[in-house]
Amino acid sequence: MASTTDSPSTARAPFAPWDRRDLPGSFDVVETARRVGHYKWTEMKLFEALGGWIATIPELDVKMRLGTHCYHHAWHADLWHKRLPELREMKPERLTVPANDAMERFIEAMTEPEGPELTIEKLVGVYRVLIPRFIAAYTYHQNNTSEITDAPTIRTIKFILQDEFDDWRDGELMLQSLITTADHVRRAAEHQARLEAIMVEAGGITGPGSIG
Amino acid sequence: MRQFFPVEDLARDERFVQTNMAERMQDARQPRFKDAPASGTRSSAKSRAATARLTPDRPDASDAARSLMHGIMTGEIQALEGAGRTAHDFASGDGTNDTIPFELKLDMARQAWDEARHVEISVKLSAWMGTELGQFAENTVLFQAACSNDPILRLAGVNRALEGLAIDVFTQMKEFGDIAGDPYLEFCEDWMLADEVTHVKMGSDWLRKVTEKDPERRAKALEFQQVVDKLFSFGGARGESDESSIGLARRFRELAGFTDDEVDVIAKMDEDALAERKAAVQLAQEAAGAVAAF
Numbered sequence: 241m242a243s244t245t246d247s248p249s250t251a252r253a254p255f256a257p258w259d260r261r262d263l264p265g266s267f268d269v270v271e272t273a274r275r276v277g278h279y280k281w282t283e284m285k286l287f288e289a290l291g292g293w294i295a296t297i298p299e300l301d302v303k304m305r306l307g308t309h310c311y312h313h314a315w316h317a318d319l320w321h322k323r324l325p326e327l328r329e330m331k332p333e334r335l336t337v338p339a340n341d342a343m344e345r346f347i348e349a350m351t352e353p354e355g356p357e358l359t360i361e362k363l364v365g366v367y368r369v370l371i372p373r374f375i376a377a378y379t380y381h382q383n384n385t386s387e388i389t390d391a392p393t394i395r396t397i398k399f400i401l402q403d404e405f406d407d408w409r410d411g412e413l414m415l416q417s418l419i420t421t422a423d424h425v426r427r428a429a430e431h432q433a434r435l436e437a438i439m440v441e442a443g444g445i446t447g448p449g450s451i452g
Numbered sequence: 453m454r455q456f457f458p459v460e461d462l463a464r465d466e467r468f469v470q471t472n473m474a475e476r477m478q479d480a481r482q483p484r485f486k487d488a489p490a491s492g493t494r495s496s497a498k499s500r501a502a503t504a505r506l507t508p509d510r511p512d513a514s515d516a517a518r519s520l521m522h523g524i525m526t527g528e529i530q531a532l533e534g535a536g537r538t539a540h541d542f543a544s545g546d547g548t549n550d551t552i553p554f555e556l557k558l559d560m561a562r563q564a565w566d567e568a569r570h571v572e573i574s575v576k577l578s579a580w581m582g583t584e585l586g587q588f589a590e591n592t593v594l595f596q597a598a599c600s601n602d603p604i605l606r607l608a609g610v611n612r613a614l615e616g617l618a619i620d621v622f623t624q625m626k627e628f629g630d631i632a633g634d635p636y637l638e639f640c641e642d643w644m645l646a647d648e649v650t651h652v653k654m655g656s657d658w659l660r661k662v663t664e665k666d667p668e669r670r671a672k673a674l675e676f677q678q679v680v681d682k683l684f685s686f687g688g689a690r691g692e693s694d695e696s697s698i699g700l701a702r703r704f705r706e707l708a709g710f711t712d713d714e715v716d717v718i719a720k721m722d723e724d725a726l727a728e729r730k731a732a733v734q735l736a737q738e739a740a741g742a743v744a745a746f
Binding site: 288290293294318321 | 567
């Protein structure tokens with residue numbers, strides 16, 4: 241019988257050779273909570289808007305799709321709501337706020353169209369302005385936070401980004417099918433430009449620094 | 453976007469023709485109920501002879517089932533719109549002063565997704581049954597019940613009364629699919645029924661939770677539910693009597709948070725509505741007889 245000292249060591253490096261996760265990250269706990277609060281506020285405003293618009297949209301396929309997307313964004317808001325106490329914010333409502341006044345104005349402008357003839361404007365605001373900004377902010381956060389200390393946020397962002405990409409694609413398809421004349425193109429472009437200007441003023445979902 | 457959205461502004465494409473409960477009741481062409489088959493009517497072994505239940509051997513079974521499925525589809529569209537509006541119309545708060553708890557908003561968004569799937573399912577089932585979109589008129593009463601300024605009344609009217617009715621109707625349609633040998637219909641109704649039980653339970657749970665310390669508000673909500681329940685008894689067309697075409701799905705209602713007493717109240721209401729309707733029919737027949745004799 242071989243002695244213990246003769247056996248090859250079973251001790252392994254704590255990090256396997258393929259595990260290249262790094263410790264440093266750009267955000268401390270307070271900054272992470274601030275960003276998460278803005279994510280939650282904006283996801284809430286988005287799911288409320290989608291829910292409210294369903295009754296105003298005559299195109300049945302769009303009406304149904306908004307119902308599906310409404311829940312996606314509600315689920316995202318819930319994930320962020322539950323993350324906040326883990327970031328030492330025991331009153332999640334305190335941080336559930338817009339990044340700044342411009343962001344609040346952006347949501348007001350995005351949710352302004354109500355008439356049944358304004359489906360293009362409704363979809364442009366969500367799928368050509370706000371969701372691309374979500375994808376940008378989430379991607380920046382995922383790529384810049386600590387892969388070890390903030391792993392729960394990264395995991396949440398990965399789930400959310402999957403929805404955002406799927407929803408953006410759905411929205412773009414709906415828009416392309418609705419934009420069939422030069423006048424539609426003009427309407428879509430003008431509304432997008434108007435909203436983009438406010439979003440630029442806001443600096444993105446979490447304000448200036450949303451993407452670095 | 454406005455905070456509250458009126459039923460007359462519901463957006464539809466040109467295929468849909470809308471009506472409301474008052475117009476529907478005044479329409480002499482609208483069948484109010486189906487009489488029970490005459491005693492001794494020949495029926496298949498799996499049917500419920502001597503009842504008014506919707507069964508495949510009824511002479512009008514095809515049209516009745518297609519009309520019912522189209523009604524389900526338009527009801528699902530309005531349920532989708534109503535859930536979306538409740539997620540939108542009220543700020544997040546503790547449930548007082550026109551606010552609703554954040555978690556209730558999330559439930560409404562979840563319900564919007566479920567209803568969107570139900571529209572998808574019922575559009576496909578309607579096509580399967582040979583019906584075109586808009587072939588039957590759309591009764592907008594479900595969305596009307598979702599227009600109250602009090603979110604708790606919306607829960608009582610839509611989630612408890614109307615989604616409760618959906619439990620009864622889907623149970624009936626599932627059974628119809630089984631008897632008709634249509635596994636496609638039975639499969640879909642089974643899934644929708646599971647969602648409806650969830651929605652009714654949401655309504656039951658939130659109504660109790662939000663009105664826990666406000667008995668007056670709770671009583672008002674339950675009263676509103678009874679008004680909607682009575683309206684949708686369709687003169688006893690929904691009830692436990694063999695003369696009712698849609699049964700009361702007790703077991704599923706209990707799963708959805710209804711107490712035995714609450715189901716008994718609905719059953720009694722259906723019974724009374726049936727008696728009222730029969731008395732009205734008898735009066736009309738006597739009047740017609742008197743005119744003929746004259």
